[in-house]
């Protein structure tokens with residue numbers, strides 16, 4: 001899963017979520033107000049919604065106003081150095097706020113908290129509390145420790161925690177689409193990635209709790225859910241526990257085990273009027289069964305985010321990505337054959353250690369083969385504690401990394417325009433999500449292929465599925481005119 005895609009959104013949208021758990025605490029409501037700021041990947045944003053629910057149960061209300069907060073929680077990302085620097089800058093800013101009100105508690109959670117652990121308290125004096133991605137249920141006790149002026153750190157990784165028993169409070173939602181996490185952790189050990197160290201081993205969530213959460217979202221009028229995990233394709237439910245322990249499962253557990261394609265069809269069948277998306281896939285774990293299930297159900301969106309990271313077999317090996325370029329092309333070919341209209345996006349790293357000009361050319365050649373709809377592209381950033389940091393010298397000059405990254409971005413822009421131009425004159429089904437950034441007279445929404453479409457508002461409203469005729473486009477956006485409410489989704 002790539003990060004940085006989503007900067008801090010949550011506090012713009014949330015009105016104060018009152019705590020009505022018990023009357024005595026509500027008297028202190030004004031004192032217990034939490035302000036949550038999230039960085040990084042969708043998983044972090046989904047986790048912040050779980051934390052909001054835990055805090056409300058503990059007598060807090062969630063506020064979007066920093067100056068009202070008695071608790072500031074930052075959900076941190078560690079995927080690149082830049083992400084960590086962003087968090088440190090924010091903590092500097094919070095320091096100025098704490099100088100004015102020393103009663104404020106500042107806590108850090110997420111991957112950087114897990115990576116640094118207790119060291120975070122030493123490096124950032126303003127921080128009172130450090131909690132890792134698997135220990136959020138312990139936040140109320142940690143807050144008590146802060147109040148008692150004791151050290152408040154819990155970075156234990158879990159073998160079975162999935163927060164399946166927590167109903168998330170939707171923080172950064174438009175009331176139309178929501179994230180539903182289905183797995184936690186990752187076993188893949190890509191050499192550049194910190195996630196296996198900060199989020200632990202893979203475990204899957206009970207399908208019943210996933211269905212309950214979507215049922216609740218449907219009841220609240222949501223029209224789209226994204227099934228979320230670092231690596232959704234390796235979803236495996238056999239009654240709970242780590243994926244790696246499946247080999248110890250009983251024969252009954254094996255027979256009744258649910259894999260990702262099973263879960264996908266169960267969700268699609270149960271909620272025919274809701275759009276289903278999923279993220280993130282890993283080419284080495286994705287099965288043709290998933291692609292066939294996507295073709296079977298109209299409500300499973302015709303879109304796959306399929307990170308590849310490099311077009312060179314030699315570099316893929318050094319990244320410990322367990323597939324070849326030939327296998328990746330075969331997967332792309334199967335997608336194109338079974339789902340001809342499928343939108344495909346990628347993650348790409350430029351300048352991985354030892355990358356030669358030829359390796360870089362192989363990456364550009366791969367992009368020419370796939371012609372992705374869009375992608376998330378970054379220069380390699382060495383992460384402390386990863387296999388690459390331990391074993392491979394980061395020997396590509398920053399200038400070269402930048403130059404290669406720009407070439408990749410330029411090529412992607414060309415391909416994105418090639419893809420959006422395919423829609424000119426066509427009618428697409430769009431789910432309206434919000435007002436367009438371009439104009440307050442325009443709605444913005446997405447196609448099943450995850451392409452953004454903007455069009456004049458007329459009498460339509462957010463949550464409507466609308467047929468839109470595409471008139472023009474940029475490399476990132478389709479511009480059109482609404483025709484009617486769609487009978488598709």
Ligand code: SF4
Nearest residue numbers: 001186189190193195
């Ligand atoms: S699949 Fe690789 S890149 Fe993705 S979270 Fe797992 S280790 Fe990181």
